[in-house]
Amino acid sequence: MSPPDNNKLKILCIHGYRQNAEVFKQKTGSFRKMVHKWAEFTYITAPHKVLFVNNLETDEIDVQQSPDTEQYGWFFNRDDHTFRGIRKGGPAIGFEESISIVEEAFKLHGPFDGILGFSQGGCFTGLLCDLQQRNLLNFNFNFAIIASGFKSGSLPHLKYYEDLINLPSLHIYGENDDIIPTEMSVALRDCFESPMIITHPGGHYFPATAAQKQGYQEFFKSRYQWKQDFS
Numbered sequence: 001m002s003p004p005d006n007n008k009l010k011i012l013c014i015h016g017y018r019q020n021a022e023v024f025k026q027k028t029g030s031f032r033k034m035v036h037k038w039a040e041f042t043y044i045t046a047p048h049k050v051l052f053v054n055n056l057e058t059d060e061i062d063v064q065q066s067p068d069t070e071q072y073g074w075f076f077n078r079d080d081h082t083f084r085g086i087r088k089g090g091p092a093i094g095f096e097e098s099i100s101i102v103e104e105a106f107k108l109h110g111p112f113d114g115i116l117g118f119s120q121g122g123c124f125t126g127l128l129c130d131l132q133q134r135n136l137l138n139f140n141f142n143f144a145i146i147a148s149g150f151k152s153g154s155l156p157h158l159k160y161y162e163d164l165i166n167l168p169s170l171h172i173y174g175e176n177d178d179i180i181p182t183e184m185s186v187a188l189r190d191c192f193e194s195p196m197i198i199t200h201p202g203g204h205y206f207p208a209t210a211a212q213k214q215g216y217q218e219f220f221k222s223r224y225q226w227k228q229d230f231s
Contacts, residue, residue, distance in 0.1 A: 016119030030208035122149025
């Protein structure tokens with residue numbers, strides 16, 4: 001039996017680098033169908049527009065992304081306003097503005113029970129989890145879903161991840177990801193106390209096949225039940 005809509009989990013969705021809210025919504029359509037009984041989703045777009053480049057050494061390009069799509073990012077880790085997940089060192093340009101965008105989303109559309117992030121959005125979600133644990137956010141959420149996420153290598157973020165994050169989390173990543181290597185997603189996963197893990201044999205995308213359905217539904221059912229028990 002489906003819960004009433006007003007009892008569903010409310011989840012804020014954080015897209016990947018070079019995506020936007022609409023693109024991410026389209027790419028997660030099959031996933032949403034698997035868990036629609038328990039959750040509803042709100043998608044927002046990052047504040048920083050990304051220019052298209054052809055040099056993979058300079059910038060990280062989603063191979064599924066069309067050059068004529070409006071592309072945005074949550075922060076840049078080089079002074080020329082480019083970003084690569086595997087890059088170590090460098091700044092985190094625009095990070096504070098992105099926190100403000102999420103804070104505004106909580107005010108306008110929240111509260112939210114959880115945050116879902118993909119790729120750079122997963123990295124950003126991990127940083128938000130750490131900030132919340134240290135009581136440095138003006139909003140609160142109860143769980144995180146991180147797909148193809150990773151720890152930020154930006155110098156301002158090196159102080160993060162010092163303590164295990166005590167927050168229910170689901171971590172999804174591919175075993176053949178050529179943009180964010182598996183070990184990077186594992187490193188972020190290991191920052192959480194009791195992570196639930198779903199792996200898939202593919203690359204850098206949000207999987208939604210029969211192989212993941214049971215795991216997704218198990219996580220969402222548990223979070224939904226927790227909400228009912230403590231509301």
